[in-house]
Amino acid sequence: MLTEQSAYTNRWRWVSPTAKGIFTCSGLVAACAATSPRASLLVITLLMATAIFGAGIPITHYLRVGAPAMLFLGASCLSLLVTLNFGSGGSPLTLQSNPDELSRIVHICGRSCACLAALLLLTLTTPLSDIISLLRRCRVPDTLLDLMTLCYRTLFVLSAAIHETLTAQSARLGHSTVTQSLRSLGGLVANLTIQVWQRSQALHIAALARNNDGALRFLEYPFARSARHITLASGAGITLILLAVLIP
């Protein structure tokens, strides 16, 4: 996973997640508050610049993470661009030509890109375990946090298991035809399903052995100069929102 790589290595790794969270939320608000394409463009530029020049995310890495989402956005906008004609003869699908509609689509596209830029700023700079402890401070229910902690830890274990099986199956030509492939995949998923029970039972026993009898709790490590970073992030966030609102 590409976001993982930079989350642990970027320049802002040790900036308080609260600060990064506040700025991201401001970014989302600004993205939604921007009323003109110009304002959206400004928000996008500022958020991207923050990630690339502030947090030091390499630009190629940034684009590679964003590319699939941008493709997806392109397809989604295309679906807005066409309209359906009933029984009026000619092609059933026509391209939108109404200028009001077109500017609406541009607006949606801008908002989407700006929101994406805000999201990327957070995910490219903050490991998921930090985001989880941030959510803990926001009083998200324990059960949900436990699900997240376990999910984050286990998904790497399970994907490693999948890769091993896939390699083994391919080595025995288990993916040479569609039917073969579906059967192999089915076997793989069935095997993985059983592992869900076995692994969770083992985890349960290991948790008992470490004296756990309730929610999973971990020590939070304080971030240096977090008050300063939070103030800075709040100031920057408010400025971003004001810019988005005020620019015509």
Add this chain to the structure above:
Amino acid sequence: MSDAIIRLENVSYRYPDGTAALTDCSLTINRNKRTAVLGANGAGKTTMFLHLNGILQPSSGRLFRDDIPFEYSRTGLRKLRSKVGMVFQNPDSQLFSASVQEDVSFGPMNLGLDTTTIRRRVAEALGAVAMAGLADKPVHNLSYGQKKRVCIAGVLAMEPEVIILDEPMAGLDAAMQEELTAVLERLHAGGITIVIATHDLDFAYGWADQALVMQSGGLLAHGTPEDILLRPEVGNALGTIPQIAEIIHSLSLLGIDLRGNGYLPRTRNELVAAIAAVTTREDTP
């Protein structure tokens, strides 16, 4: 205080599916000793371990810690598990958080300690397993051996009196095994009782003060490795004898006695030194 830190008395255990995994098993684990538990696959080592910190409760028989019977109430189990730490075989089924520091803090948090103490213990535990430098790396980017050391740190941070490790050397390369042995040595020097289940007879022979050999759910033999690992019935149960012992035996058939100073070598290095000593003795009559 008695020598026995944990004692099993006629313990039997049957899994829900009917497998009798322990049958009338009695054994003693001595304080401040290095104990190796040996036995073929399915002999019941893991099952016995799961009894030592109350994860499993015997179907019949009793367990004692410091000569006091185990208490299976909530508080009794809490106390027991804070004194008897358990490191399982597979690191991926005992690490809960993707953050190394967080995971090590898990046990101490469960003990309800205060933040300062927990922070100190986490740092000390990570230092003890030589993982302090990797404390900020995510668990999924660690090597197998490093993950294993995080597991040990997680148990160490609870400051138990006994640490039980189920096949800690499995899957480690020679260098990692050596490092882990050094870690265990430091812990033992620090006054912790260490119990290890292993299939590595040579390791057990060189490392342990006391060996327990299990067979079909019961104790077959116990004593110092030199005393028991060469017995024929133990050799049969384990399928082999330690290589060092075999070499010493072959040498003795050639008339070379390594027992010179009344002490038989138990590790490769000791053997090499002993052979060298014999050679120099013969060179300078």
Add this chain to the structure above:
Amino acid sequence: MHIMEGFLPVTHAIGWSIASAPFIALGLRSINKKISEHPEQRMLLGVAAAFTFVLSALKMPSVTGSSSHPTGTGLGAILFGPTALAPIGGVVLLFQALLLAHGGITTLGANIFSMAIVGPFAAVAIFRSATAVRLPFGMSVFLAASLADLMTYLTTAAQLALAFPDATGGFPASFAKFVGIFAITQIPLAICEGFLTLVVMNALVRFNARELQEMQVTPRSGVRA
């Protein structure tokens, strides 16, 4: 089918979040109840979330040639029950947004509603009614998984049509449009997912009857909390 980050108007984004919230709360309550009776369920559901996440990253062989990914909705719902799947699915969707930039924070509510609420409930409702009318097990599984996918995609189409009604034809025209466009990718996906779930359930029944029984939440006894 995910809706892109920032794609929905603010009011809709908030509206769908509010609509999903009670299901998440309900799901959490049922999970908490399960955990208090069987503490090992905490781990089970966490690992199940990871399982669903990993599953959705697998490539499925597709009949039409376009590559697609299983959603795991049907399988998850049959194994873990629809109520628990709202929080589990919510976590998975959040992770997809955070780790893969797929979906988003602002559209999380809408995506949860279609994929973690409508899909699972549809899957279980179909599975139960199919078993009730004594359809063969395989057929029930196939129908549950593939129709759940179709229900999910119809919900997404409705969400988009509500947000972007057609200038002249209003909601119905827009809905028909989105249904039509997505059909190209979603119908083959639903069929593939149906077959995959079928193969998986067959393998589970054949080799792991014991685990399947345990899925009805029978704890492994003997382990002391």
